[in-house]
Amino acid sequence: TIVTALDSKPRILLMGLRRSGKSSIQKVVFHKMSPNETLFLESTNKIVKDDVSNSSFVQFQIWDFPGQIDFFDPTFDSETIFGGCGALIFVIDAQDDYMEALARLHTTVSRAHKVNPNIKFEVFIHKVDGLSDDHKIETQRDIYQRANDDLADAGLESIHLSFYLTSIYDHSIFEAFSKVVQKLIPQLPILENLLNIFISNSGIEKAFLFDVVSKIYIATDSSPVDMQSYELCCDMIDVVIDVSCIYGGSEDTDNSAFDQQSSSIIKMNNATILYLREVNKFLAIVCIMREDSFERQGLIDYNFHCFRKAITEVFNVRHKHQSPPIPSSPQ
């Protein structure tokens, strides 16, 4: 039996009131649209916007609330919608009055939890680029308080909501998505451990395992993440893919900008090296290290090959476990 990679992808549902920013998030994170271009996104009347992208490690679907979606309407198949999904992201426009959004969050969460108690609930307090720092904190506190009060009033205090301050105008949306996706990867501790082993044996300071298309990092070593390093690595992916799109590949393969040969080394003027290597169809590793550690490039390349092999095994095991049992032939 062939089990496609799709079966094991983290599945995420994006919900929220109309104009809260869902399409913009999708375009910026998964389709490289620049934030300013989202000003011209047209509102569609479709309720569901599918994005079963074959190029990303993450599978992702958007639900709009144009008017009233009646969760108890038999045509709204909540079993299918919530049943198969790992995380539900609810987007709230922080620049707008959010009372209606909070009411909607509450009905959505209660319904989804009933259908699928394993769903992770992630609230994006979005468009915070327009808010002062004090205002951000105050808004987050207020939304946190009201959302949890609503749940407590309904006797649902066991439901856990996570909150993130996001904007498409900086890396916060990518950072938030990374955290959401990481919760859905059962092998995260193994990946972290492999990254730790790889960096400590190679003199590397920081390493991120990236979903190349979205620039979401699905794992990193256990040293703390600072936003600057993450942004630097995101920028490197952009540079490599852009150069590769323009000068690399041939026209007969559709994914020519990123393939098995994809790798890059960038020397910065502060004695730092950025090192990128392809790991599999969706993933790349990007590392930051000092120039003197890179003198032993042979060792780093060798360690990378061991790391890549281990990662491949981690994901293969998962596929085997998920596939239906193969009837054994008589010996």
Ligand code: GDP
């Ligand atoms: P949807 O109906 O939920 O899909 O919302 P859209 O994606 O169409 O976004 C509605 C408007 O919000 C657009 O004009 C976007 O440019 C704007 N928008 C989306 N995200 C942000 C953000 O992070 N900051 C700001 N300032 N505006 C945003």
